[in-house]
Amino acid sequence: MRIIPASEAGDVRDEISRVFVEGFYPLLKMLCKDKRRLTKALAHMFRTEQYFVAMDGGRVAAIAARADGKTSSLCLNKAQLRRHLGLWRGSLAWLTMHKEVDFPKYPFPIESGMCAIENVAVDPEYRRQGLARRLLAHIIETAPGGTCVLEVADNNKNARALYESLGFREVARLKQKYTGFTGVGAYLYLRMEKKADVRV
Secondary structure, eight states: OEEEEGGGSOSOHHHHHHHHHHHHHHHHTTTOSOHHHHHHHHGGGBOGGGEEEEEETTEEEEEEEEEOSSSOSBOOOHHHHHHHHOHHHHHHHHHHHHHHHHSOOOSSOOOTTEEEEEEEEEOGGGTTSSHHHHHHHHHHHHOSSSEEEEEEETTOHHHHHHHHHTTOEEEEEEEOSOHHHHOOSEEEEEEEETTSOOOO
């Protein structure tokens, strides 16, 4: 298994989208239940220069982005959403997602020397093998600054446990509306200093 910048993996945008859809399907399925259509509709949005991938041969097994907190690792195109999801669903996807995706939101300033880790997801066939831990450890170790932050849903207990084991600690939380639809009561914001011991 190789962990490399997505820019060195060739054209893996579709593979990144597939892993993203698998990882975030509980939130995405209200837009479209067909994972293949979602994968095609979202493949355009990844700023691959910000992504790292775990590669098993030619297959992307896990993804995560390292952003500066000012420029999102995603960029939605309304025309692409409508092309793959249809006019109504594509427009709904745009209205639902574009503020969340195109305008990064953190309840604290992202200062110089900080990086934001975003969109961590693992292919279901590779879960429970320590791959997310290895990918995150690589991103943290190679980050140019001394502080990393990330966002996690309060109902994602496995991810929270992983992040805390890597040294992340909660520093803020934002309550969410529409909890009945998403299952997310709040988004938690975690922070770590790179001096923390990152164990692979």
